[in-house]
Amino acid sequence: MPNDILKYTLCLSQWQAHQFKVSLNVPAHHSETLTLSLPSWIPGSYMVRDFAKNIVSLSAQEATSASPLTIEKVDKQTWTLHTNGKPCSIDYTIYANDLSIRSAFINHEYAFINGTSAFLEVEGFVNTEHQLDVSLPIADESISQWRAYTSMEARASSALESGGSERKWSYQAPCYADFIDHPIFIGIADTHEFEINGVNFTLLFSGNNNIDYPRIAKDLAPICQHHLDLFGQPYPVKNYLFMTLLADNGFGGLEHKHSTALLYPRFDLPLVGDSAEMTESYITFLSLCSHEFFHTWHVKRIKPDVMVNPNLAQENYTNQLWIYEGFTSFYDDVTLARVGTVPAQKYLDIVAQNVSRLLQNAGRHKQSAAESSFDAWTKFYKQDASATNNIVSYYTKGGIIAFGLDLILRERSNNTVCLDDLMRLLWEHYGKDETGTPDNVIHHLCLNYLNIDVSDYLNNVVYHTNDVELDKLIAAIGVSLHTRAKVSQDDKGGLTALTPIKRQFGATLKPASLGLTVVQVFEGLAAMKAGILLNDTVIAIDGHVVNQSKLQRLLDTSENASVTVAVIRDGKLIHLDLPLMDAREDMAFFNINDADKFEKWLGRA
Numbered sequence: 001m002p003n004d005i006l007k008y009t010l011c012l013s014q015w016q017a018h019q020f021k022v023s024l025n026v027p028a029h030h031s032e033t034l035t036l037s038l039p040s041w042i043p044g045s046y047m048v049r050d051f052a053k054n055i056v057s058l059s060a061q062e063a064t065s066a067s068p069l070t071i072e073k074v075d076k077q078t079w080t081l082h083t084n085g086k087p088c089s090i091d092y093t094i095y096a097n098d099l100s101i102r103s104a105f106i107n108h109e110y111a112f113i114n115g116t117s118a119f120l121e122v123e124g125f126v127n128t129e130h131q132l133d134v135s136l137p138i139a140d141e142s143i144s145q146w147r148a149y150t151s152m153e154a155r156a157s158s159a160l161e162s163g164g165s166e167r168k169w170s171y172q173a174p175c176y177a178d179f180i181d182h183p184i185f186i187g188i189a190d191t192h193e194f195e196i197n198g199v200n201f202t203l204l205f206s207g208n209n210n211i212d213y214p215r216i217a218k219d220l221a222p223i224c225q226h227h228l229d230l231f232g233q234p235y236p237v238k239n240y241l242f243m244t245l246l247a248d249n250g251f252g253g254l255e256h257k258h259s260t261a262l263l264y265p266r267f268d269l270p271l272v273g274d275s276a277e278m279t280e281s282y283i284t285f286l287s288l289c290s291h292e293f294f295h296t297w298h299v300k301r302i303k304p305d306v307m308v309n310p311n312l313a314q315e316n317y318t319n320q321l322w323i324y325e326g327f328t329s330f331y332d333d334v335t336l337a338r339v340g341t342v343p344a345q346k347y348l349d350i351v352a353q354n355v356s357r358l359l360q361n362a363g364r365h366k367q368s369a370a371e372s373s374f375d376a377w378t379k380f381y382k383q384d385a386s387a388t389n390n391i392v393s394y395y396t397k398g399g400i401i402a403f404g405l406d407l408i409l410r411e412r413s414n415n416t417v418c419l420d421d422l423m424r425l426l427w428e429h430y431g432k433d434e435t436g437t438p439d440n441v442i443h444h445l446c447l448n449y450l451n452i453d454v455s456d457y458l459n460n461v462v463y464h465t466n467d468v469e470l471d472k473l474i475a476a477i478g479v480s481l482h483t484r485a486k487v488s489q490d491d492k493g494g495l496t497a498l499t500p501i502k503r504q505f506g507a508t509l510k511p512a513s514l515g516l517t518v519v520q521v522f523e524g525l526a527a528m529k530a531g532i533l534l535n536d537t538v539i540a541i542d543g544h545v546v547n548q549s550k551l552q553r554l555l556d557t558s559e560n561a562s563v564t565v566a567v568i569r570d571g572k573l574i575h576l577d578l579p580l581m582d583a584r585e586d587m588a589f590f591n592i593n594d595a596d597k598f599e600k601w602l603g604r605a
Contacts, residue, residue, distance in 0.1 A: 004028070006125050010118065011135040011166075012186060015106045015143065018097040019056060020113065024090040025063065026122055032085060035123035037078040039116040039180070039312035044254050044299065045102045047381035048315060051117045052077035054104070056093040063087035077313065094118060099247060101183075101254040101261035110146070110187025110206050112245055112261070115180030116312070122176075130179040131155060134169040134186060145188055149204055151241045151258035152182035177309075183254075183261045185243055192217055196225050200239045206246050212270045222339040223290045227331075230420060231297050231427050240296070242289060253288050255295030262288060283342060287350075291332035298331075299324050302426045305436030319439060321373035322462060326398015327423070329354075330406075333399075338602050347602075348479065348590035349494030351403065355470065355588035356493030357396050359483065362523040364392040369401060369462045385534050389523040392465075400468045401461050405442075405454065407473040412452045425449050477601040478594025485583035489548060495589045503555040504583040507532060515539035515546060515568075530565060530578040540566040541578075555580065 004027035011021045026034060038052040053076070060069040060081050069088060071081045081088070096104035096113065104117040119130075134148040148169035155170040173179035185204060192203045192213035201224060203213060220242075228235060241259035246266035253262045268281035304318040337347035358364055372380060372394040379391050406419035425445045430437050438444070446454045460466040471481040485500035489509065506525025509516035518536045521528050532538070540546060541554045541563050554563065558580060565578045592598050 005129045005131055006122060007131045007133075008119055009133045009135055010113070010184070011137070012106070012111055012143065012146075013137050013140070014093070015111060015140075017095075018106050019093050019095055020104075020106065020111065020118070021091065021093050022118060022120075024092075024120060024122070026083075026088050026090065026125070028087050029083070029085055029124060031083075031124060033080050033082050034088070035074075035078065035080050036090065036120045037123070037313065038120055040077055040314065041312060042102050042114055042116040042254070043181075043307070043310060043312075044256075044295070045381070046315075046321070046376040048377065049102065050076060051103065054095045054117065056095050058090070058092040060088055060090045063089055090120065092120070099245070099250065099263070101245065101252045101263050105245075108142070110185060110189065110245075112206075113184045113186070114261075115182065115184075118184075119176075119180055121312075126176040128175070130173045130176060132171045132173075132179070134171075134184065135166045136168075136186070137166050139165065143187075146186055147189075148184065148186045149189060149191075149241070149243070150182045150184045151239065151256065152179075152184075178257075181256050181258075183243060183256060183259065194221055196221055197228055197233075197235070199224075199228065199235055199237060202239070202241045204241060204243045206244065207266075209246065209266065210271050210273075211266075212272050212274065215270050215276075219286055219341060220289055223286060223335055223341065224293055226335045226339055227290075227294055227297070230423060231431075232424070236301055237296060240293070242293075251288075253292045255292045255299055257296065257300045260289075260292035260295070262292065264288070278342065283336065283346075283350075286341060287332045287336060290335050291328055294328045294331050294335075297427055297431055298328055298423070301434050302431035303434065303436055305438055308434060308436040315377045317374050317377070319370035319374045320437065320441075321376055322369040322394040322398035322401060323437070323442060325395045326369070326400075327402045327419075329395050329399035330402035330419075331423075334602075338604065340604065344592060344595070344598055344602065345495065345590075348592070351400075352495070352588040352590055353493040354396050354399055355481070356586060358392070358400065358467070359586040359588060360522065361388050361392055361396075363388055363390045364397065364467070365465050367391045368465050369394050369397045372397070385520050388520065397461075397468075400470065404461065404468040404470060404473055405457065407470075407476060408454060408457055409446070409450065409452060411473070411476060412454075413450065417450050417452065421450065422446065474590070476597075478592060478597030480591050480593055482589055482591065483585040484587050484589065485585050486587055489552075491587060493587045493589065495591070500587075501552060501556060501583045503552075503558075503580050505551065505555060505578075506581070509538065509548060509551075511547065512537050516548060516551065518567075525584065526579050526581045529581075530576045532565065532567065532576060532578070533569065535569075536574075537568040538565060539568060 007025040009023040040048045040050050060071055061067060069081045071079050073079050096106045099105045104113045136143055136146055152171040152173055155172040188207055190205045190209055194201050194217040237258050243259055244262040244264055249265055250263045253260060264285055270282055304320040306316050306318050310316045333350050336342045372392050409417045422445060443455050443458055446452045461468050474481060487496055487498040487500050504525055506522050506527035507518050508520035510519055516538045518532060518534055562577050562579045565576045567574050
């Protein structure tokens with residue numbers, strides 16, 4: 001196997017066309033041919049995305065003679081070239097116009113590039129050192145203020161040689177898997193740093209903004225402290241980068257070993273001069289940061305056995321995602337309550353919203369959390385408008401499973417064991433050396449290290465489609481669970497003083513130029529019984545043209561058993577008979593009956 005270094009150069013000379021160029025220098029090697037490939041998916045996002053489709057051009061030549069080499073395309077993401085073992089260089093161009101945290105994107109302000117979208121893997125060199133130069137042409141004044149940021153280890157400071165034509169930032173990684181795990185931001189950005197227990201954190205936000213970075217750092221610090229304390233030393237990171245792409249709209253997060261990439265609406269963050277109010281959107285941002293930083297341990301190092309050395313050319317199936325995304329979804333919000341970012345009732349309202357999603361989700365009776373994990377590639381990541389009727393989210397149900405498991409561990413151990421202890425066992429036995437967890441890991445650790453058998457619980461709520469009986473479990477922590485009807489179409493659940501609706505249409509609607517367009521129809525409710533279909537436009541009820549508020553008022557005040565709904569479908573006017581059904585009580589809310597008990601559970605008493 002070769003011990004020489006692979007050298008990549010990434011250049012943004014064609015950013016106006018949403019393109020960047022990569023040059024790859026391969027040293028002399030033992031084989032007659034080289035096999036090149038680009039991943040088809042990115043770890044943490046379980047869908048085949050076929051990144052190779054964005055390669056615009058690809059060529060190769062011998063390094064010494066500059067003679068062109070013939071490249072043969074083997075499949076959608078693999079190429080071979082005959083080199084006779086000689087050094088060669090490979091040049092290719094990639095189109096980058098996907099504003100997400102999973103691929104690559106370039107605009108007038110920055111370029112964001114994931115390694116899985118940019119860097120060809122060279123067979124036989126995956127375990128050798130990989131080096132990267134990020135190159136910006138000096139002559140292009142439109143990007144003269146841009147610079148490069150990544151969590152990859154720097155090889156040299158950015159430098160501009162006298163008389164040179166480019167600025168460079170140089171990085172290195174010990175192997176291909178590490179090389180592609182550091183997203184790269186190149187452009188204009190604001191940064192802010194803070195430190196906890198010797199770990200350096202950098203906040204990066206695209207563009208120049210009037211955002212209150214000191215406040216974000218102040219609010220994020222105790223959340224990071226909580227995760228560091230939970231798993232204990234030695235910490236797996238010395239430096240960590242929160243990389244946030246700001247947009248008018250958009251939401252997302254993707255974990256990496258030493259960083260996370262986030263996408264968030266710019267005006268949903270606190271600006272300089274704003275009040276100290278903790279808005280819903282800002283709470284969501286802090287929870288997102290909490291979620292992704294928790295993945296530093298739980299997903300990036302503690303991981304399913306099939307994800308230790310995943311095949312990036314195809315799907316890698318596991319039924320364990322409920323453990324990873326589910327448990328992390330529990331901790332992202334409970335951490336905000338534990339450190340005092342949100343009050344106790346606000347935390348319970350957030351949990352109630354998750355419970356409400358499940359109660360509205362007929363798919364939870366058809367697909368188990370384990371099946372949801374296994375089918376993530378084809379169902380969860382490829383949802384259509386009928387998804388709520390047919391599948392369940394391993395994030396949402398997994399988070400409720402984690403909540404219930406914590407309560408069961410406490411109950412069966414006389415409050416000597418909790419979910420935190422299980423997390424530390426996962427880290428100690430599977431995370432520190434990244435050995436990968438088997439499917440029965442939760443049962444195994446609870447039984448053999450905590451002396452608690454939770455097989456009955458896991459069988460019911462993970463491998464079958466039973467609901468977590470939170471209403472029976474939470475009494476021990478001074479809380480009760482209740483349900484009510486919606487108060488409006490925008491109602492997400494939680495405690496409210498507003499009056500519930502009387503009747504439920506049974507579909508999600510959005511405003512149209514005339515009436516309302518149907519974007520989702522719920523199984524078992526009035527709209528489906530009436531034969532209302534996706535993409536129908538509801539224009540009138542009993543002859544009255546409707547908007548959302550008028551529709552609800554007509555339903556609630558009608559004294560008949562049904563109403564006539566006029567819809568436009570495929571250019572035709574259709575009249576349907578909609579039965580009037582009492583609104584289903586599928587909105588959850590919690591009451592705190594014993595504040596001392598609940599504060600003790602949170603660890604704040």
